Amino acid sequence: MKAAMLLALVAVLGMVGFCVAEDAPKCLAGTVVKVDGANVTVKVADKEVVVVTDEKTAVTVDGAEAKVADLKAGMDVTVTPDTGTAAKIVATTPKPAEKPVE
DSSP, X not given: OHXXXXXXXXXXXXXXXXXXXXXXXXXXXXXXXXXXXXXXXXXXXXXXXXXXXXXXXXXEETTEEEOGXXXXXXXXXXXXXXXXXXXXXEEEOOOOOOOOOO
């Protein structure tokens, strides 16, 4: 359990680090709440943000090219830029929690 929590923390911190790099465009990192057509609702900290996409938005899921429709609730995402229409969405599927050994 502790290992799974540590792995999740490292993944989130890695995405946050990606977002705050000085030479990178600003982005937002959070968790997908829902996908409604071309709009993706992302939970960021204590609020929900609706991300607008279009046909030019590049989406990857677990490193593979994907579509907005492939995004699912619970996925961790990094969206670039942090305002306006998304140019890029990078998503990762959360790993299932490990069951404690009894």
